[in-house]
Amino acid sequence: MKTLIVTTNGRGAIEITQQVNEIVAEQSDAQLCHIFVTHTSASLIITGNEDANLLLDVEDYFQISIADANPNYRHNNEGDFDMSGHIRSILTGESKTIPVVANKLALGQYQGLFLYEHRADENNRKLLITLS
DSSP states (O other), X not given: XXXXXXXXXXXXXXXXXXXXHHHHHTSTTOOXXXXXXXXXXXXXXXXXXXXXXXXXHHHHHHHHHSOTTOTTOOOOTTOTTHHHHHHHHHHHOSEEEEEEETTEEOOOTTEEEEEEEOSSSEEEEEEEEEEO
């Protein structure tokens, strides 16, 4: 198992495909890569990496659908974005298992693996990567 630390700079998606591929390349016989983020307000997504507007549209959707500071939220220990961050993470998921082909993630031509930060501030996010 390997650990990858990704520093985020507020809400949004950061492509981590290359960093994970570097770890995958270290183990030439791997057939599967499992990535798990150890936080409740960050998640992993696979989506298109060919157009930055795609990620902006995803964030706009989240802003409309899962609003910060919803008066119905009871949990707000860390601010207006606290519960909305948890909901976003629940919906997008904390792990991915991706096949490995030729020592890299077997993603499609325009697919990328992204860490999605759901909080408004900077964070260091820990990901556990298991190869088998």
